[in-house]
Each structure stands twice: as C-alpha cells, then as structure tokens.
Amino acid sequence: MTVLDxxxxxxxxxxxxxxxxxxxxxxxxxxxxxxxxxxxxxxxGQNGFERRKYICSLCGATKMVIxxx
Numbered sequence: 652m653t654v655l656d657x658x659x660x661x662x663x664x665x666x667x668x669x670x671x672x673x674x675x676x677x678x679x680x681x682x683x684x685x686x687x688x689x690x691x692x693x694x695x696g697q698n699g700f701e702r703r704k705y706i707c708s709l710c711g712a713t714k715m716v717i718x719x720x
Contacts, residue, residue: 654681658675658690658691662691668718670716671709672687672688675687675717678709704716
C-alpha cells in the first residue's frame with residue numbers, strides 16, 4: 652500500500668464528508684502535512700474526488716478540503 656492508496660481509502664470511507672489535509676495527516680500518522688497535501692492534489696479531479704475551500708468534517712475549520720462524491 653502506498654500513501655496515495657491510504658489517503659484515497661480514508662477519504663472514500665468518509666465520503667461524502669469533506670476532510671482537510673491536516674486531519675488526513677493526523678489520522679493516517681503522516682509525519683509531514685505537505686505529504687497529505689501532495690496526495691490530495693493528485694486525487695483531485697479524478698474518480699469523483701473534489702477539492703474546495705469548505706468546512707472540514709473532522710476539525711470544523713474552514714480550509715481546503717477533499718471529498719468524494
């Protein structure tokens with residue numbers, strides 16, 4: 652399993668609820684938040700994944716999130 656696979660599975664499991672990169676990094680125990688950011692940017696726009704500024708379903712902060720429709 653790759654980090655991309657882990658991020659994709661995590662976001663899919665939460666769908667359709669949006670989640671931010673910080674929460675993804677924390678929940679998946681990633682050392683660097685930017686790692687989550689790179690992977691969510693890779694997923695955005697494909698297979699129903701969408702990135703936008705919205706409220707994270709986990710932390711409640713308004714920031715860039717990803718969700719799957």
